[in-house]
Amino acid sequence: MAQQKLYAGAKLRETRTRLGLTQRVFAEKLGVSLPYLNQMENNNRPVSTGVVLALAQEFGFDVTELSTGDAERMVTDMREALADPVFGDGTPPLADLRLAASNAPALARAFLKLHGVYRQSTERLASLDDALGQNESAARPSPWEEVRDFFHYCDNYIDSVDRAAEEFASSNGTVLEVTKTAINALEARGIHLRFTTDLVRDFDAERGILSLCARSTRATQSFQILHQLALLTQSDLLDEILDQAGFQSEDARKIARIGLANYYAGAALMPYEAFWSAAQETRHDLEILSDRFGASIEQVGHRLSTLQRSGAKGVPFYFVRVDQAGTITKRHSSTRLQFARYGGACPLWNVHQAFETPGRFLRQLAETPDGVRYLSIARDVSKSGGSFHAPVRRYAIGLGCEVSHAADLVYADDLDVKNPSAFEPIGISCRICLRRECHQRSVPPLDRALSIDPNTRGTLPYSIE
Known part of the structure; x- marks a missing residue:
């Protein structure tokens, strides 16, 4: 069987940008011509074995990153979208979907966006949503979906935010003092804490008061302090990321800013290197990690899923x-x-x-x-x-x-x-699951024909062909 060619233009561009190198310098270090690098970055040519080895030797690059990430996510998302009855029985084979995700990722994303708009429109029609057709926002994905997909395709790892949070947490020399350091940083800006509000967090910029709910857990209070610090001290960094994301609505941009500030808070509470080492040492015991870093079980679980830094993956x-x-x-x-x-x-x-x-x-x-x-x-x-x-x-x-x-x-x-x-x-999920004999199936799969016999009943009132 012929080996599948590796197209990873987005990862190559991302690596070069992170290293701050021009295409010419990057091409020299990889031992290829400038036109060849340009073709690889645009997925017009596959990444050669020599380039893969050069990435590992010259930059210590984790070459497994070239074959993971966006492509697998897009393949799964396209399989689910193509299970929609609107496409009929002509579902493309898995190999074609993988080629599309690797060779034409922009086209694959456009297809997913188009299907999302179609699905939203049909759901609005089915529920007699009066907003359908009355304004252009009816044809857009919801702000929550936009932000969800943004983090989904970033592999839930935002390197610049993660490193900024780690730098702040390391400035005091100990992870346990990060909350105190954050409080001091706020006070240096003339902002004082109060524990009086029923709201989880309420910042009054004019009075310089950050109010937190006194009934919240200590982990929640620490997280909210660091969240507010991110909004105040990392505004330029957050704006740069949001500009590059190109959200379709201001609401999506605002939601994403909250998400990025949350990311900063979690990364400051559990700095990458310290947390990565502790996770390995404790064999990922969530309770020990929660106690050691003053974080909740949920915060620890979510942080474990973000350990995707190149060269130090969890x-x-x-x-x-x-x-x-x-x-x-x-x-x-x-x-x-x-x-x-x-x-x-x-x-x-x-x-x-x-x-x-x-x-x-x-x-x-x-x-x-x-x-x-x-x-x-x-x-x-x-x-x-x-x-x-x-x-x-x-x-x-x-x-x-x-x-x-x-x-x-x-x-x-x-x-x-x-x-x-x-x-x-x-x-x-049931709508795209291929298991024929599942006793918990709630709905038939969308891309399989059904056989219905009134005289025969098994676990399900139908059989899947």
């Missing part, structure tokens, strides 16, 4: 948060497991059971329809309102990695990861 994790209805409210994956863009998560996944066992970690060995096996952990992270009459916000988080990394996790201890029968079958 275990590739997926991270997800769901509510009691099974709706995914946060999602990210550095693994081959990519979450559905629409609908809830697979009901066979252990994250749903976490609500039944609050305060405990649940472990699951799971296998997806493509044959990839995962170690998954889940835990309830419901949040008290701080008083008897305040509502409780109920969530559960899921964190997992491919089973090849199981030895690096304390949660794999005593699990029989070499026994195929120990792995439970799970899917992505």
Whole structure:
């Protein structure tokens, strides 16, 4: 079988830009001509073996980055979009989707954006949404979806923000003092803290007062202090990233700014190098990491999924948060497991059971329809309102990695990861899952024909052809 050619123009440009090199200098260091480099960066030619070796030897580049990231995400997203009945039965083969994602990523993104607009329009029509056709915003993706996709295709790692946060956290010499340092930095700007408001955070710029909810946990208070510090001290950096993102609406830009400030807060609370080393030392024990860095279990889980720095990558994790209805409210994956863009998560996944066992970690060995096996952990992270009459916000988080990394996790201890029968079958979502005999299937798959016999009934009232 011929070896598949490697097209990674976006990664090459990203690497060159991060190093601050011109195309001419970069081409010289890679040992190729300037036109050849230009063609590789524009995906007109594949990346040669010599260039891959030069990247590793000259820059210490993790060459696995060339074949991961955007392409896998786009392939998964296109498979889900093409399962829509509007495309009929002519679904392109997986190999074609991979070629499109690698060779024409801009076209693949345009296709996904077009399908997203189509889906939104049909959903508005079905619900008799009066806004359909009355203003141009009806044809745009929602601001939340825009921001979700921005972080999704950034691999949930923003290098410049991560390094800025790490530099700030390292300025005091100890991770444990980062919150105190942030408070001092705010006070140096004439901003003082108060713990009086029912709001999680409320900043009065005119009076120079940052109010925090006194009932919030210490981890939440620290996170919000660092979030506000990011908005005040990293404005130029955030604006530069937002300008490059090119959001379609001002609302999306504002939401993304909040997301970037949240990223800074998490990265300052858990600085990359220190957190990466601690994660390896503790074998990714979330409770120990939470105690050591003064962060919540959810914050630790999310931070583990961002450890994607070139040359110092952590275990590739997926991270997800769901509510009691099974709706995914946060999602990210550095693994081959990519979450559905629409609908809830697979009901066979252990994250749903976490609500039944609050305060405990649940472990699951799971296998997806493509044959990839995962170690998954889940835990309830419901949040008290701080008083008897305040509502409780109920969530559960899921964190997992491919089973090849199981030895690096304390949660794999005593699990029989070499026994195929120990792995439970799970899917992505029912609408694109190919399993024919799933006893928890809620809806038929969109891209498969059904056979319906009134005289025959199995687990499902139909069979999947």
